[in-house]
Amino acid sequence: MNSEISKTFESKRRTRAELRALPFEEKLRILERLREDLIIGLAGQRKRGDKPTRESPSTTAPLLLDLIKKTTGHEPRKRAESESALKVEIEAALADPERTADLVHALFPNGVPLAPDFFERVNDLHLRLGWNETSKRLAGALLDSAIGQLNGEKGETLLAALPRVGSPGFFQTLDYLGFLLRERELRPQFAANWFPSLVKRIGNDLASGGFWKALEAYCEVHPQNAVEVLRCLAATRDEEQISVAACVLGTLRSLDTDPDLRSILAATELEFSRAATPGPRAVYNRSWIHTAWRGKMEKADLVALTSRISGGTPEEREQGFGIICRVLLSPLIPPDCFDFGMAWLKANVSSSLSPVPKYHIIDFAAQVRPRCRSGAAELVLSVQPVLPEHKGIWQRIEHFLVDLLEDDLSAFKDVLVKFARANAASWLKVLKTGREFEWLLSEMRGRDVAGVVGQLVFDETPQCRKLGLFFFDDLDLAAVPKELLERLDERRLALAFYESQRTSLHAAANARFLIVLIPSIDRMDSAMEDEFYDELVLQLKNYPGGCRDEFQRRLPEFPILQKAVAEVDAYFDQLKTVRESGLAAMEVAGALQAAKLHARRFSRAVAKSAEEMSVFAKLLKKVQLLYGQQWSTFHDDTLSGPSSLQQFSSSVEMPRMEFIDPEGMNLRRYHASVKIRELCSTTEERTK
């Protein structure tokens, strides 16, 4: 007993000391909070006096209270032991607002803070309760109850603190926001500011579904209030307000509300649609997306909308493509409406569109149903060229092509060639950027695409040829259809040959491509044959590993390969003799340091690039280990077991002639370009 008393004294002494150390303003704030707690406590006692005595929460919700205690005590999170019992306790609390209020008191024994701390603590409890609908509802009920306990102004202050909550807590809160908005009407002026502030906080994050659902629910449950909110946003200008107003208008339009409200809404809608400023007009246009997705848009509405967009300002026209695309993506859109929209898009899209509408068009094409893909392909081709730096658009193009490849190989091949001819240069640039189009390339591997790649390799335009050679290399192709080769004339063969000279290919791919050409060499003139032979020799010297391996495999089939290999063997034998003679054994002062400098720079570039390309490196924190052969981490109060360091490596054969004869290799590429120009000008002259 004595020890208990002394513990209490000690605790009080410590609390007093801590209070003494606090700043004056903080002391005042605590006093305020204690006074409120006293008033609420007394009011509670009075209420309890009027009603039959209720059991205390400690007996009705022991698990819940235990978790709340752990939350307030900042104890480490652990999975709840008895989830079913906990669920029963939560359901009971949800059924009784007073119990919910008690839980709020337990969670915030010092009063509800009007700051992000409130949401963070509720979110912490939410995580302890488990990630399910019931716990989400309880979190929403706690928020609702807290707002209810605060007077109106303080409640708004608390809600206004929500955008200041950090991620992921903010998005966690959006998930249970619907509970509050269904239960409680907000002051329209406050709501008209608060909703856009949440949209602004959401930014480009994709996890915004909870918010928009909550906003729709608000409109459904409190239409009158929602109309008021809409009216507050009548002079809207900024993007967030437009988004909120469009959602509210589109949702309200789809509701079966009473005639009075409908007529008020109609007047408001008219006000938006005929506004002199672009903001409200954008609200009106975009509201149709919400209406369409709620299944309430008809063809007549779309006809009117497209005609309105067509007659709008250039900006509205550009924005209009996005609106129509999103309208058409609604699963509830009637077929006649979809067909009309599709036809309108085909008639109106063009390569001169700015990147944003292009994105919408291609995003739409990537999402349409398989039966509409051919029309979608037309749209994709119509908006070309897309510049390489618009990576978002290229990701959607990749998505579109992968889906097309999955559905219809023949259509894919057709679109691939058309797409290459429309925008090969940019596509190649994107393909050469690390990790881009990996999905498509991996899907293309093992498919019968040699023909279409061959078509590109022997194409008339240089960019298509380069693209074709890229695919030939990356897809590890070893042949193109025989009938395609037989159809080619000498000029086309020469064009592809020279293109390969000025294109950087991997060793094995280079060798495989030259082997592809061997059967057709007979059709070329003797000068070209000599050049081809020289190229075989050069590449054998250039890539004595990969190229030689490929040639070695096919040696018995082609005497020309045998001759080239024999010549290059003699070359390397002679080099060996020179090495032994010491003729080039001397060193150069400073070379060693330069080599180290270069190696360091190269290694830094590799590490940086690997980090940029690695999904894991982006997700995980990088720790530079200084000592040891194993590693472990201390996280969430736990020290992990030791893990061994793993080594992984990748190697690539460098073209040795680039270092032996950099000028010559450049001149060779220049010569190839001149030859290509000559071959092309010959055709042009013939055409004339």
Place this chain on the structure above:
Amino acid sequence: MSIDVKTSFLTYYIRSLAERTRVEKKGTKFGFDWIIYNLALAEDLIPHRLSFFRGGADEISKTKTEAEFGMDAAFVSRDGKLLKVFVLKDEPLNNSTWTKNDFDADLRRAAAPDLEANGLKDISEVRIILAYNKDEDQTGTGLFRRHTQALGTKVGDNVQLKFERWNLTRLTEEVKEKLLTPSLLPQRFFSLFSYICSQFADFRHGSDEWTNQLIPNWRRFLTDLLSENADERAVRLLPVALLILREQGSRNPTSGTGWIDLAEWAMLSAWRVHQESSNRGLGLAVFHIWVDFYLAELERYYEARGNELGARDGLDVNRAGSYVDSVVSAVVAFWHIARLGILAISFAELLPRGDKTEMAVREQAMQKVADWLATLLTANPAALRPLLDLHHIELFLIWRTFWQLARSNDIFAWLLGLGNCLLVRRAGTTPLPFLEGGNSLTSVFEAVATGDRPPEFCDQSSMLLLCILEWCFSLPFRERDRLVELYYKQLVLGRDSKGQPLGDAQPIDLLAWVPPENWGKKVLVKGLADEGESQSFETLGPDAVQDGSTIARHFENFIRKSRSARKTSLPEGLPISVVVLACLKHRSPLPAELWRASIFGAVAEESSP
């Protein structure tokens, strides 16, 4: 190194030595007593009597002033039974010297050693060796035979007495067999030279250690050896030192080129001594070493590797797996170009041309080197990659090698290929930078290794391009105009064949260099890049840049004015090949008169306006 060259230069050296090493007013006189002493040590004999007091590593041994009774040096075998007594003479053995130079008296005295002395109690044989570093005649040898026979075969009752005679040939053979080590050099150089030998054996030619440690040590050694009052003996020591180095560094895989590098520094030092001395013998010795030692060795080196020079990419260096290798390969290729060029112009200026046979031999030798050079240029892309403005020296040597044989086609093909390769770099389509005007290989390495040119990198001015433009004048007009147009319009102005700018290239300022008046005295000693006068050739206006011949006229005019305003005379008594070697080693630009005189003839006096 052929046996003949080795023997012959050892012979020259030993022959030039005095009997004893001593310090005189004129300088230190090296004696072969030191060689005898070291030969005895090499045979594991124990010194019994020496004619000098042994000093420290860097000191000169002090000669003893006591009477030696004919016994210049005496050594006892490890078992104490053999006493070898050396009677040394730096005179030929003949009738006139026999008595005059005390051959007979000294031999007699030496044949009667005091065997009662400490350490000689167990002696059973006394061998008297008459060693003289000159030749002999029949009378001399007869006198020796008769005299030694008369002296009998015994000392006392039991000790055998034998006589031997070591003439110059025998001495040389003994040295060649037992003493090609630093010990062969005079004692004061032993320590430094031993250190140099070990560095030569360890360091790879051209490496940082080679450049920063061995070369300064070697140059210090040369300065010490050839300091004031250096005589023929000191000069004759140079090939011997190089022979020893060759022997000591035989396991170093880069010793072939490394040895040539050291020999070149030695040759420049020797030529400097020659330039400062009026001694004819010394002059002949330097010339002899230059022709029969350095040039002969250079020729032998390339004779043995003629085929390798033509091996495709043979001079390519593949160590770093980056463009750093391209730079290193170019340096290696230019090193060989320079040596071949030196050989070629040496043949042209030094081989006799008295009659048709001599002319044919000379022509054949020149063609042989020119062919080596041509195959090197064809087989090695790095040979068309000058990196520094100073590489105009090597390019000059190529031009000169072909020009002196009137191989215009070779000059044209080479300059055309060189122009194309330079154009690639001027256009910036390879990571290799254009010519570095500051002549810093470090800057070139940095530019290649980091991808960024250091601030001090200079490619705005070039003497090399002006040199090439001037060499074009040695070609027929058509070829000249074509090359002048290519070099001026594309490389100097930085434009493509259609006249469009090559990237962000700016026109390059062309510079000529006129050496200072006394450059002939300085060129063997130091770099002259910071002396003399730079003449800037102003970029031609659009009207002047029409075709090759119009551009050529402007250059011709400039060259005429430049020559008459600042006359350059070539140093007397120095072969051109030595001058060029000096410029190479000391990193001096070449005086334009070296080619202008050949192309444009003697300077015509400008007529007064």
